[in-house]
Amino acid sequence: MTLPFPHARAARRTLLAALGGAALATRWPTAEAATATGLADPEKKDIAMRLVSSAENSSLNWKAQYPYLEDIGDGRGYTGGIIGFCSGTGDMLALVELYTERHPDNALAAWLPALRAVNGTDSHEGLDPGFPAAWRTAARTAGFRKAQRDERDRVYFDPAVARGKKDGVGTLGQFAYYDALVMHGPGTDALSFGGIRRRAGAHADTPADGGDETTYLHAFLDARVWAMRQEAAHHDVSRVETAQRVFLKKGNLDLEPPLKWKVYGDGYEID
Secondary structure (H helix, E strand, C coil): CCCCCHHHCCCCCHHHHHHHHHHCCCCCCCHHHCCCCHHHCHHHHHHHHHHHHHHHCCCCCHHHCCCCEEECCCCCCEEECCCCEECCCCHHHHHHHHHHHHCCCCCCHHHHHHHHHHCCCCCCCCCCCCHHHHHHHHCCCHHHHHHHHHHHHHHHHHHHHHHHHHHCCCHHHHHHHHHHHHHHCCCCCCCCHHHHHHHHHCCCCCHHHCCCHHHHHHHHHHHHHHHHCCCHHHCCCHHHHHHHHHHHHCCCCCCCCCEEEEECCEEEEEC
8 A cells, every 4th residue: 555654664773784683583571471461461462553553554454464565665675564574674584584494495585695685774686576476475374474473572562561561651651662662673772762761761750660650651752752753754753642642641551442543644443
């Protein structure tokens, strides 16, 4: 589909490209290791995926995005799958490495050398013309779909839930962390998740440090908006201001339906 802004698919910070696929194998605490509460609750996790999909894919049907692949012109090469894995930032490489480790004889294995070569660039060299078709072929397999879900959880979802719980924020706060990780990546520079969280902490204490949850989450969203506006590809901040901020102003810290929000001018709701 044609999207109104190039950032309507997930963008990854360049730190991921510097790390590369192998370094992304570092393990974070998993949400599944604890009782499924907060955003890790299966129903809330599905809501999180639908919220992100509304921004990344202009659709609530996140499960239809496994075969998606295109270059959206954001300088990160190909973007694909359920969370916007990018050929230029390392997470697509890590995904295909994982898939190949589990299923060596797969449709994407032959493109691993090219994915390694283009990592950190927006180039398609060595990927065209066959890579998009191979991606769609792989997406028809249960193994590749599971690999996408597992990488989403390992790199983005589980760290967001774990960090959110340590900071004492509830379901909405954990979602705010997750969405920030999806767009900005798990780095420590000013425009990555770590920098955003650090900037928020300079203005308000986390609940774990005795701060008010609502006050802290407003500070986090303010820091997120600041980071988004530093990049032209992220100049539209509606996924924060007319979505997450709406829930926060309503006091919906548990992210309970019904939910109504807008992203890039389009309205969505979950009953």
